[in-house]
Amino acid sequence: MPSVVTGDDLRAARRPLSQASMLPPACYTSPEFYAQEVERIFLKEWLCVGRTDQVEKPGDFFTLMLLGERLIVVRDEDHQVRVLSNVCRHRATQVVEGHGNLPRFECPYHGWTYSLKGELIGAPEMQRTDNFDKTQCHLAAPRVETWEGFIFVNFDPQAQPLGPRLAPLSQRLQHYKLSEMRTVKTMVYEGNWNWKIMVENYMEAYHVLGLHKGPHDVMPVHSVLNASHQAYNITNATYNGAFGIIWGDFATPGATFYSPGVTEAEPGKTEWLPSPFPLIESLSTEERMRGDFINIYPTHLFTPLPDGMFYGQILPQAADRITWSLSLCFPPETLAIPDFAQHLEHAVEGIEFINSQDMWACESVQRGLVSRLAQPGRYCHLEECIHQLAQYVMDKVLDTRA
Ligand code: FES
Ligand SMILES: [Fe+2]
The missing domain is CATH 3.90.380.10 (Naphthalene 1,2-dioxygenase Alpha Subunit; Chain A, domain 1)
Incomplete structure (x- = not known):
């Protein structure tokens, strides 16, 4: 339990509505408590990042930041909505900014290119690098589900499906x-x-x-x-x-x-x-x-x-x-x-x-x-x-x- 809240406060918060006190103020202000929430709530639960009509056509994308993570929401050539990490697998630059429509994502730093599915499809001048395998360098991707037109992501590979x-x-x-x-x-x-x-x-x-x-x-x-x-x-x-x-x-x-x-x-x-x-x-x-x-x-x-x-x-x-x-x-x-x-x-x-x-x-x-x-x-x-x-x-x- 984060040390910022006391047992007495929490017992009071557990009582039935008419007898309970609210959560202690530290639960709203403490970085330590928030870090626990990130770990145990936000990295486990399904979080909405927008609507499917924001990425209507293949190549439509927008970017956002969630929990400090930079993400790309995109519709791929097969009309699948995907959420990709906006962190280049070379030296971690943001691959794309804002929103728009693109046939592929080209990192502005050294020109590595990713498909709309996040696969690394181009990496210039990497032929002298031993054991360099493009298939091991796809953009990371949290899980995605759509429900009633809403797009949800989940960072937990073990999470139960939302639908x-x-x-x-x-x-x-x-x-x-x-x-x-x-x-x-x-x-x-x-x-x-x-x-x-x-x-x-x-x-x-x-x-x-x-x-x-x-x-x-x-x-x-x-x-x-x-x-x-x-x-x-x-x-x-x-x-x-x-x-x-x-x-x-x-x-x-x-x-x-x-x-x-x-x-x-x-x-x-x-x-x-x-x-x-x-x-x-x-x-x-x-x-x-x-x-x-x-x-x-x-x-x-x-x-x-x-x-x-x-x-x-x-x-x-x-x-x-x-x-x-x-x-x-x-x-x-x-x-x-x-x-x-x-x-x-x-x-x-x-x-x-x-x-x-x-x-x-x-x-x-x-x-x-x-x-x-x-x-x-x-x-x-x-x-x-x-x-x-x-x-x-x-x-x-x-x-x-x-
Ligand atoms: S950081 Fe993206 S290509 Fe180098
Ligand atoms: Fe209101």
């Missing part, structure tokens, strides 16, 4: 046709806070009472709180390390919470607008009135909505640093509606506004947790998903059950 574990969730979400959705906007931010703070902020609805309330009730507070009560039943029923889920009822059919707007009737009054995007036809009546806030542990956050989906991607970089992005996705036919670009711009404004509030809160929490005077907090009954995340983290990181 079977998520089959019940696929079944539950089948009417949304998530795999067909198109990513139309991605907003990327660098966050100076711990990954758990981001997951907690995404998953708990309690903060709608404060952070998003505003002078004109930017979000439908009562609707969210009612929904949260129902949500936790589902969370309890399904929590087994597979996924967490919150069920949100947005009351107005088709209203989506990325569309707060200013009404003409009352100047300056911000309120919920009906979605300008068509509802997904295959949804049931009940599905047309809700949004699910889902976390596939540890960090894959996504929310199917009556007209589309948004998802949050956390790329942990350090104990107090993540790359955070939010993406909006819609069914392909929605992209063809009149004024789609204008509606999208409005939706993006709404989601950026709410996200800026959330990011302010996350940064503030991290600043508070480094205080020498910070103590583990107590849970509201609306924060069961945070309690569950804490149990998950302790299950994975600690050597013995506290």
Whole structure:
């Protein structure tokens, strides 16, 4: 067990929700604790790195950094999505930067060339090197799986496949046709806070009472709180390390919470607008009135909505640093509606506004947790998903059950 946390604190975190204290602040701030999380969570679990439509054609690629690892996500000639290490097998230069479309990757340093599958196919002037075998110099590649259009990587060769574990969730979400959705906007931010703070902020609805309330009730507070009560039943029923889920009822059919707007009737009054995007036809009546806030542990956050989906991607970089992005996705036919670009711009404004509030809160929490005077907090009954995340983290990181 990392020495930064005491047994008493951990026993308090293990109690039932109404009696428990939150994880000790060091679990959010200590490089030692984070190193254990990397070792026992992030290098073992499936982590989302994007959507398959970001690499639609053979040769399409993008690069990213995850856990300090530089990676290339690419679609090869056989239409397989692959994730490759972006570290040249010669002297470790990054083979490619940014995103685009290439027939092969040529390292800019000495010109070694790799196929889209990561095979070394060219290495100039290496004929005098004894026993040099190109087949032993492929770019390293973590495991990859796609699920509902999301691309996941796993650094553990022994990890259980993701698909079977998520089959019940696929079944539950089948009417949304998530795999067909198109990513139309991605907003990327660098966050100076711990990954758990981001997951907690995404998953708990309690903060709608404060952070998003505003002078004109930017979000439908009562609707969210009612929904949260129902949500936790589902969370309890399904929590087994597979996924967490919150069920949100947005009351107005088709209203989506990325569309707060200013009404003409009352100047300056911000309120919920009906979605300008068509509802997904295959949804049931009940599905047309809700949004699910889902976390596939540890960090894959996504929310199917009556007209589309948004998802949050956390790329942990350090104990107090993540790359955070939010993406909006819609069914392909929605992209063809009149004024789609204008509606999208409005939706993006709404989601950026709410996200800026959330990011302010996350940064503030991290600043508070480094205080020498910070103590583990107590849970509201609306924060069961945070309690569950804490149990998950302790299950994975600690050597013995506290
Ligand atoms: S470091 Fe890539 S070719 Fe030398
Ligand atoms: Fe929020």
